[in-house]
Every structure is written in structure tokens, then in C-alpha cells.
Amino acid sequence: MSHATSAARVDADQPLVEARDLRTWFELRQWGFMRLGSVKAVDGVNFSLRRGESVAFVGESGCGKSSLARTLLGLHQPTEGDVIFEGQSMARLGRRGMRDYRARVGYVQQDPFGALPPFLDVRRILAEPLKIHGVGRSERERRIRAVLEEVRLSPADDYLRKFPHMLSGGQQQRVVIARALILEPSLLIADEPVSMLDASVRVEILDLLYRIQQRRELTLAFITHDLSTVRHFADRIFVMYAGRIVETATVNELLDHPQHPYTQALLAALADPDPDNALELREVPGGEAPSLLNPPPGCRFHPRCPKHMPGVCDVEDPENFEPRPGHLSACLLHR
Amino acid sequence: MAVPLLSVENLSLNYHTRQGLVQAVAGVDFEIRHREALVVLGESGCGKSSLAKTLMRTLPRNAGRPEGRVLLEGEDIMALDEERFRRQVRWLRIALVMQASMNALNPVVRVGEQVAEPLRVLRGWSRARAQERAAEVFDLVGISTDFLTRYPFELSGGMRQRVVLAMALVTDPQLIILDEPTSALDVLTQASIMNVLKRIKREQGTSFILITHDVATSSELADRVALMYAGQIVETSSAAEFFREPAHPYARMLMDSVPRLHQEARPTHIPGQPPSLLDPPSGCRFADRCPQRFDLCERDPGAFRKGDRRRVRCWLHAGGSQLS
Numbered sequence: 001m002s003h004a005t006s007a008a009r010v011d012a013d014q015p016l017v018e019a020r021d022l023r024t025w026f027e028l029r030q031w032g033f034m035r036l037g038s039v040k041a042v043d044g045v046n047f048s049l050r051r052g053e054s055v056a057f058v059g060e061s062g063c064g065k066s067s068l069a070r071t072l073l074g075l076h077q078p079t080e081g082d083v084i085f086e087g088q089s090m091a092r093l094g095r096r097g098m099r100d101y102r103a104r105v106g107y108v109q110q111d112p113f114g115a116l117p118p119f120l121d122v123r124r125i126l127a128e129p130l131k132i133h134g135v136g137r138s139e140r141e142r143r144i145r146a147v148l149e150e151v152r153l154s155p156a157d158d159y160l161r162k163f164p165h166m167l168s169g170g171q172q173q174r175v176v177i178a179r180a181l182i183l184e185p186s187l188l189i190a191d192e193p194v195s196m197l198d199a200s201v202r203v204e205i206l207d208l209l210y211r212i213q214q215r216r217e218l219t220l221a222f223i224t225h226d227l228s229t230v231r232h233f234a235d236r237i238f239v240m241y242a243g244r245i246v247e248t249a250t251v252n253e254l255l256d257h258p259q260h261p262y263t264q265a266l267l268a269a270l271a272d273p274d275p276d277n278a279l280e281l282r283e284v285p286g287g288e289a290p291s292l293l294n295p296p297p298g299c300r301f302h303p304r305c306p307k308h309m310p311g312v313c314d315v316e317d318p319e320n321f322e323p324r325p326g327h328l329s330a331c332l333l334h335r
Numbered sequence: 336m337a338v339p340l341l342s343v344e345n346l347s348l349n350y351h352t353r354q355g356l357v358q359a360v361a362g363v364d365f366e367i368r369h370r371e372a373l374v375v376l377g378e379s380g381c382g383k384s385s386l387a388k389t390l391m392r393t394l395p396r397n398a399g400r401p402e403g404r405v406l407l408e409g410e411d412i413m414a415l416d417e418e419r420f421r422r423q424v425r426w427l428r429i430a431l432v433m434q435a436s437m438n439a440l441n442p443v444v445r446v447g448e449q450v451a452e453p454l455r456v457l458r459g460w461s462r463a464r465a466q467e468r469a470a471e472v473f474d475l476v477g478i479s480t481d482f483l484t485r486y487p488f489e490l491s492g493g494m495r496q497r498v499v500l501a502m503a504l505v506t507d508p509q510l511i512i513l514d515e516p517t518s519a520l521d522v523l524t525q526a527s528i529m530n531v532l533k534r535i536k537r538e539q540g541t542s543f544i545l546i547t548h549d550v551a552t553s554s555e556l557a558d559r560v561a562l563m564y565a566g567q568i569v570e571t572s573s574a575a576e577f578f579r580e581p582a583h584p585y586a587r588m589l590m591d592s593v594p595r596l597h598q599e600a601r602p603t604h605i606p607g608q609p610p611s612l613l614d615p616p617s618g619c620r621f622a623d624r625c626p627q628r629f630d631l632c633e634r635d636p637g638a639f640r641k642g643d644r645r646r647v648r649c650w651l652h653a654g655g656s657q658l659s
Contacts, residue, residue, distance in 0.1 A: 060521035168608055169379075198378040199548060200592045204604035225522060228551070229594045232601045255596060269526035270551070272595040275574035277554045278372070281534070284527040288491050 015048040016219045022081035024071045039292045041067035043243035052217040056230040059240030062289055065223045069191045073107055074098055103133055106180030108190035112172035116164040122175055123160040129183050147178045170201040191223040206233045228270055239263045242290050242300040249327040259329035262301045338409045340542050342366040346403035348389050357612045359385040361566035372543040374553040377563035383546045387512045391431045426453045430503035434515040437495035440487040447483030450502045472501040476531050493524035514546045529555040550593045554578050562586050565609045565620040569648045582647045585621045
């Protein structure tokens with residue numbers, strides 16, 4: 001296939017994927033024609049992911065993390081900015097180029113049952129992407145079996161003819177992962193891959209993803225709202241708030257020395273199981289995440305921020321500062 | 336000793352399905368004292384929501400008749416007929432916040448009216464008096480009383496969850512059953528709802544049954560924990576005992592599967608799956624997945640007493656036997 005040669009050409013230091021001032025806005029209309037404005041789901045996001053690294057985009061619902069994922073997948077057209085994948089601009093890919101691109105990026109959805117077509121068995125679910133990309137019958141069969149082994153649905157014969165409803169939630173998610181892997185992508189995007197699963201199964205799926213990422217040297221982007229699950233499964237964290245990345249650091253650095261007041265609030269709100277938790281109230285910033293239709297001026301967290309500096313935070317848009325080496329925080333306190 | 340607020344004895348519930356009889360709740364015992372919060376912890380399909388629905392008598396049609404006794408301050412409320420249960424118990428003494436009930440608010444009725452409704456229907460209060468009380472509980476759950484006249488669509492998820500909580504509190508019940516009250520909410524919203532619950536517990540002296548699958552969140556409110564597995568309670572302990580040194584092998588493995596912010600050790604998963612409740616094993620229901628299984632596990636262990644109020648359904652904790 002064509003991408004094999006192009007992958008050989010790029011050098012290892014080049015980032016696999018970059019987002020440059022990426023904006024994905026959704027126009028809101030009433031009755032189909034009255035423009036109400038734009039929901040700025042992704043609003044000026046910059047990052048670059050290395051080959052073989054595992055990162056987590058963490059944020060609450062409505063922070064734009066899923067829109068970001070879908071933009072990276074090419075399911076949403078960026079309003080502004082660009083995604084650079086292996087040195088190529090996504091904006092310049094034609095139809096063919098886009099199809100090849102989608103083969104290089106795997107997607108693991110949040111709700112495994114909803115993500116799998118109910119009327120196809122596992123074999124057909126996994127064969128579909130291969131057919132679209134012109135893989136012959138015997139090669140298809142070989143790759144389907146191999147990928148089922150890889151996601152630990154083995155022996156494969158027990159699963160090939162099962163329909164999604166015959167599988168447990170964990171098994172369904174394994175099928176979704178297998179489908180995401182079958183075209184041998186170099187980037188895997190997992191949008192809340194375990195939030196619909198039970199606690200005891202979650203770790204199993206996260207472990208599986210992590211092992212696959214290590215073995216295949218994939219770039220893995222986790223999208224999650226749960227900071228406590230990322231520690232062992234990601235190298236770096238991007239914290240998102242209201243359409244922007246507010247803090248970036250390696251996992252331990254971020255969890256041990258959170259810099260942005262929003263990240264600090266998130267961490268303070270999270271509980272590790274402990275009987276003493278019941279004894280005291282937690283500190284929680286008031287208010288709610290802002291509307292992405294009309295985000296507040298200046299820093300978007302300022303209306304809720306306990307360290308808000310009047311006349312500064314509500315006026316100036318914070319750029320990224322580096323309060324600690326390699327640790328970026330978009331907060332004017334660090335200026 | 337004082338009579339416990341609620342005492343549940345040998346409660347069982349089956350569902351009739353096309354595949355056969357599903358034993359969702361199989362001989363559950365527990366008690367809650369006044370001002371106490373009990374967390375019923377378990378994974379999906381363990382019967383924890385069925386337990387809540389049985390207590391509230393809001394079971395679906397395919398449910399069989401529950402067996403066992405439920406004593407509310409010593410009175411067997413299972414024996415009450417439907418009308419007496421409705422007039423005397425449901426919502427007045429035991430209220431329920433159901434999973435995702437914030438999405439079940441009536442979209443065309445102002446939230447203040449909805450919160451006041453139980454008082455109008457069950458106590459026959461006038462609109463003005465009921466509204467006054469609704470304003471009080473809005474205060475209690477931390478919503479500005481300006482919101483009384485809003486419609487549900489004008490409120491965020493966190494606000495709607497507070498409204499639902501206000502609806503449960505409005506009759507000042509002795510016990511509130513919360514079924515996964517925060518699982519659909521964001522981290523910060525979740526923390527502030529838990530704060531509200533803690534404050535209500537402290538200030539109003541309300542007792543709670545918190546049903547959840549989320550181990551970390553459960554510790555925010557728990558005085559005691561009942562861990563369910565495949566329709567049975569496998570361990571009942573104080574929160575300190577449960578979160579510090581769980582006794583049942585399932586409890587220990589579950590605690591080890593919880594990812595923690597400040598812990599280097601990697602969480603581990605529990606291999607295998609819970610048994611089907613269509614045909615549960617006759618012995619210990621966790622035996623198949625238990626690394627400490629031995630020959631006795633072929634037989635049902637029953638709940639062993641460990642200390643004053645601790646019960647563990649595991650042969651390893653049979654009287655006099657050694658703990659590994």
C-alpha cells in the first residue's frame with residue numbers, strides 16, 4: 001500500500017500528528033436559517049504528538065475533547081487551522097487521500113454496543129474495513145484471526161460468528177478495538193474507551209490498549225474525563241477547558257505539581273477511596289463550564305477561578321507559560 | 336438496643352424472562368440505623384438497582400413477588416397493601432433518586448411545581464404552602480430560589496440533579512435511596528453534589544442508601560458499605576474496615592482494580608465474569624474467579640459474623656479459620 005513507502009520516508013523525530021491553531025466551530029441555526037452564532041467546540045488548539053507516545057486529553061463534558069477527536073479523525077472539517085499528519089496537511093488531502101488517512105487513524109468509541117452494527121457478526125464487522133481497502137479474502141481471514149488474538153478474543157473461532165449482543169461489554173469493546181486496529185493504523189484515538197464498562201473490566205481494557213500501543217509502537221490518544229485512570233496508561237496529559245488546552249505536562253509531573261487553577265480544582269475534587277472522605281466537604285469552584293457559544297473574555301476559567309485577578313484575567317487571553325521545565329500552563333499567574 | 340431505621344431480612348426477588356427465572360436479589364440482609372449512610376456497592380447486573388426498586392415497590396411488570404421482610408422502624412412495610420404503602424411510606428418516609436432521573440423531569444412544568452408536587456399530592460398542602468417548602472429545599476441543595484420558576488431545559492445537568500434531590504427531600508423523609516446519583520455528571524459537579532449530600536446528612540439527620548458502582552465516590556458518603564455480587568451481599572462492613580482492609584476476596588480484588596491518583600502500583604483487573612443469574616452456582620458465587628478458592632467453596636458459605644456488625648460471605652472467614 002502507498003502509505004508503507006511514505007512512512008519509510010519520514011524520519012523518526014518528526015511528530016506523527018500536529019494540530020496548529022485548530023478550530024472546529026459548529027454553526028447554530030434556528031428553524032434552519034436564523035443564525036444564532038457558533039459553538040466554538042475546539043477553539044485554538046495546538047499540540048504535537050510523537051510516534052509511539054501515549055497521551056490523554058482530559059476534560060469535562062462540553063470541553064471540546066470529543067469534537068477534537070472527531071476533527072482528528074476527519075469526521076469534522078476544521079473551521080480554521082490545520083492537522084498535520086506525517087508532515088502532510090489534512091486540509092489538502094483529496095477524497096483518495098482522506099480514505100488513506102482514515103486507514104492510518106483508528107477510532108475506539110465510547111459505547112461499544114452502539115459502535116457495532118447489531119446485524120453483522122464479528123467476522124463481517126472486522127472484514128468490512130479490509131474490503132473497503134481492497135484486501136483479498138484469504139489475507140482478510142488471516143488478519144481477522146490475528147487481530148482477534150491480539151485483543152485476546154481467543155480462540156478466534158469462538159467469536160467470529162457471534163453478533164454484538166451475544167458478547168459482554170468488555171468483549172464488545174475488544175471487538176471495537178480489533179476493528180480500529182485491523183488496518184494497522186499509526187494513530188489510535190480512544191474516546192472514553194472504558195466509561196461504559198464496569199470497574200473490574202476497565203483496567204483490563206486499558207491494560208490491553210496500553211500493551212497494544214507498546215507492542216505496535218502506536219501513538220495513542222485517550223480522550224477521558226477521568227484523571228485517575230490516566231496515570232498508568234498515558235505518558236503525557238493535555239487538560240482541556242472550554243475548547244482549549246489549558247495545561248500540558250508528563251503524567252506524574254501534572255498529577256504531582258498541577259499548575260493551572262482548573263487542573264488543581266479537578267484534582268481536589270477527585271477522591272481516592274478513603275473512609276475519611278466522608279468526614280469533610282471538598283473544595284469545588286462554583287459555577288459551571290461556560291457556554292461555548294459565548295465564552296467569557298480573557299481566560300475562560302476566570303469566572304470560576306479562586307485565584308482570579310480582576311482587570312487581568314477577564315481581559316487578557318492567556319498564552320502558554322512554562323512555570324516548570326516542560327510543563328505548560330495557560331494561566332496569567334505564571335507570567 | 337434501639338430499633339434500626341430500616342432492617343431488611345432475607346430479601347429475594349426474581350424476574351420472569353423468556354430465558355427463565357432470573358434471581359436478581361437472592362437473600363439479602365442488612366440494616367441501617369438512624370442518621371447512617373449505607374453504600375450498596377456493586378457492578379452492573381449484581382442486583383443493586385433491583386434492591387432499590389424492591390424497597391420502593393417500583394418494580395417492572397415481569398418482576399415476581401419479592402420475598403423476605405423489610406422493617407421500617409420495626410413495622411413490616413412489605414406487608415402493607417399498595418394503597419397504604421403509597422399513603423404512608425413512599426416518598427413520605429422513604430424517597431428515591433433514580434439513576435438519570437434528572438432527565439425524567441417533566442419538560443413543560445416549572446421545576447418549583449415539580450418539587451412541590453409530592454406535598455400537594457401526598458399531604459394535600461395548598462400551592463402556596465408547598466411552594467414555600469420547595470423554596471426551603473432549594474436552599475438546602477444549593478440552588479437559588481430564582482430557579483423555582485424555570486423549566487428543566489433552562490437548567491444544566493448538575494442543576495437538574497439538585498432539583499431531583501430537592502424533590503426527594505421536600506417531604507423530609509427519614510431515608511433517601513440514591514441510585515447512581517452522580518454517575519452521569521462531571522467531576523466538579525459530582526463533587527459538589529456529594530458536598531450537598533454530606534451537608535444534608537449532617538444537618539438534617541437523613542439516612543441514605545447510596546447505590547453505586549463507583550468505589551471512590553462511594554467513600555464520600557459511606558458510614559457503612561454493603562458489597563453485592565451476583566444478587567448477594569458478600570460483605571457488610573464499616574467504611575473504615577471496608578476501604579482500609581476489605582475482607583472478602585472479591586472486595587479486595589475490586590479495591591485493587593480501582594485506579595488511584597496517588598499510587599504507584601498499577602491497578603489490576605478481576606479475570607472472568609460474574610455468573611449468570613439464570614442459573615447461579617449453588618456454592619459461593621465468586622468461587623469461579625477467586626484465587627483463594629478451595630474445596631469448601633462448592634457449598635454456599637452463608638454470611639459469617641466478624642465483629643459486632645461485620646458480615647462476610649466467604650468460607651475463609653468461617654469462625655476460627657485463619658485469614659490468609
